[in-house]
Amino acid sequence: MKTITILGSTGSIGTQALDVAALYPQRFRVHAISAGRNIKLLAEQARRFKPKKVAIANPDLYNGLKTELAGINTEIMAGDESILELASLDNNDVVLNSLVGFAGLGPTLAVLRSGKRLALANKESLVAGGHLAMPLATDSNAEIIPVDSEHSAIFQCLQGQDNSALDQIILTASGGPFFGRSSDQLVAVRPEDALKHPNWQMGAKITIDSATMMNKGLEVIEAYWLFGLSYDKIKVVVHRESIIHSLIEYKDGAVLAQLGAPDMRVPIQYSLTYPERLQGLAPRVNWEQLAELHFNRPDVDAFPCLQLAYQAGRVGGSMPAVMNAANEVAVELFLAGVVGFLDIPRIIDAVMNKHKVVKSPGLEELVAIDATSREMARKCAVTKG
Ligand SMILES: NC(=O)c1ccc[n+]([C@@H]2O[C@H](COP(=O)([O-])OP(=O)(O)OC[C@H]3O[C@@H](n4cnc5c(N)ncnc54)[C@H](OP(=O)(O)O)[C@@H]3O)[C@@H](O)[C@H]2O)c1
Numbered sequence: 001m002k003t004i005t006i007l008g009s010t011g012s013i014g015t016q017a018l019d020v021a022a023l024y025p026q027r028f029r030v031h032a033i034s035a036g037r038n039i040k041l042l043a044e045q046a047r048r049f050k051p052k053k054v055a056i057a058n059p060d061l062y063n064g065l066k067t068e069l070a071g072i073n074t075e076i077m078a079g080d081e082s083i084l085e086l087a088s089l090d091n092n093d094v095v096l097n098s099l100v101g102f103a104g105l106g107p108t109l110a111v112l113r114s115g116k117r118l119a120l121a122n123k124e125s126l127v128a129g130g131h132l133a134m135p136l137a138t139d140s141n142a143e144i145i146p147v148d149s150e151h152s153a154i155f156q157c158l159q160g161q162d163n164s165a166l167d168q169i170i171l172t173a174s175g176g177p178f179f180g181r182s183s184d185q186l187v188a189v190r191p192e193d194a195l196k197h198p199n200w201q202m203g204a205k206i207t208i209d210s211a212t213m214m215n216k217g218l219e220v221i222e223a224y225w226l227f228g229l230s231y232d233k234i235k236v237v238v239h240r241e242s243i244i245h246s247l248i249e250y251k252d253g254a255v256l257a258q259l260g261a262p263d264m265r266v267p268i269q270y271s272l273t274y275p276e277r278l279q280g281l282a283p284r285v286n287w288e289q290l291a292e293l294h295f296n297r298p299d300v301d302a303f304p305c306l307q308l309a310y311q312a313g314r315v316g317g318s319m320p321a322v323m324n325a326a327n328e329v330a331v332e333l334f335l336a337g338v339v340g341f342l343d344i345p346r347i348i349d350a351v352m353n354k355h356k357v358v359k360s361p362g363l364e365e366l367v368a369i370d371a372t373s374r375e376m377a378r379k380c381a382v383t384k385g
Pocket residue numbers: 007008009010011012013014034035036037038039057083098099100101103121122123124147148149200201202203204205206264
């Protein structure tokens with residue numbers, strides 16, 4: 001029996017993780033769950049899974065959650081500190097960090113400090129604070145099992161291999177809803193167009209990141225921290241079908257890949273059961289009917305976010321956190337209809353250009369840098385050109 005805590009249980013990854021947990025009640029005890037604001041769904045999940053602790057990040061919603069959970073025997077907590085507390089509970093075996101954005105960094109570090117298994121969906125925490133997270137994981141002997149389908153694929157391919165002979169990683173990208181369009185054809189795209197992902201059902205922020213290809217940029221930086229190759233050895237190829245989840249190439253020329261239907265319940269389940277594999281919920285690929293798989297070079301002119309991420313990753317220090325903060329604000333403003341789709345890379349580029357890099361910022365410094373970068377992004381959003 002594994003005791004699991006799910007941070008962000010009301011989101012796309014969190015709800016799918018609960019589907020997996022529900023499949024194996026004799027193996028997984030859901031000990032604690034959390035949400036940002038959605039008290040209705042959080043309460044419904046608490047009634048169903050009977051966790052010992054339930055936390056809501058927004059402290060103003062504490063009383064509302066208490067009312068929703070009247071008569072339920074669970075400890076109710078609120079505020080950002082409560083999420084950190086759930087991340088570091090003594091009896092956690094696995095903590096799934098499925099929070100979205102920079103808010104996931106503190107909890108990632110808290111899980112790693114506790115020496116437990118971190119099932120990591122929140123890529124932004126490694127993007128902004130990989131230099132803090134990776135040494136912490138080593139020092140406290142904590143496991144990081146990636147949940148992102150690409151990183152899970154790479155992690156799976158690496159099992160049992162001579163990884164000193166790893167030559168390069170090839171991350172696959174679906175290309176998103178606007179694959180094949182030129183930048184002129186992207187000027188007028190609306191949030192509702194960008195929210196229609198061809199292969200995956202995901203939260204709004206990552207869906208927009210997929211449309212701009214920033215998602216792949218964030219994943220390049222995530223791969224850098226998880227697998228320890230230089231940026232020159234981390235490539236991206238567009239693969240429209242999302243059947244190959246990523247590839248690795250060894251020095252002898254052998255290429256290994258992990259394939260399967262595009263269904264996040266596979267990497268989520270693997271992060272919880274690793275190294276075991278159990279019967280899963282995902283549909284199977286019909287190999288007889290799968291006529292073709294396609295591969296294309298990413299169009300970095302139409303989708304400059306990917307290059308901005310390589311640039312930020314290579315500069316290192318505080319720059320990836322700055323890029324991440326600017327992106328979070330730009331996506332939020334795009335979704336609110338305040339800026340256009342092409343303003344997203346413009347804002348990120350402008351904020352990165354104004355930043356004076358800090359070499360190895362600690363958590364407090366990163367939090368301050370994140371805040372000033374967000375402020376800067378809001379300013380850049382209104383001053384075009
Ligand atoms: N969705 C996917 O298929 C997928 C695939 C690969 C990687 N990922 C990564 O997984 C992470 C989660 O993505 P998602 O699509 O599941 O996002 P999502 O659907 O937006 O869910 C985010 C979760 O975090 C909670 N949350 C949001 N802001 C918070 C805050 N400031 N403090 C505490 N909790 C907060 C949300 O609560 P409320 O519901 O109350 O807002 C929700 O439970 C992201 O880093 C994403 O890049 C997702």
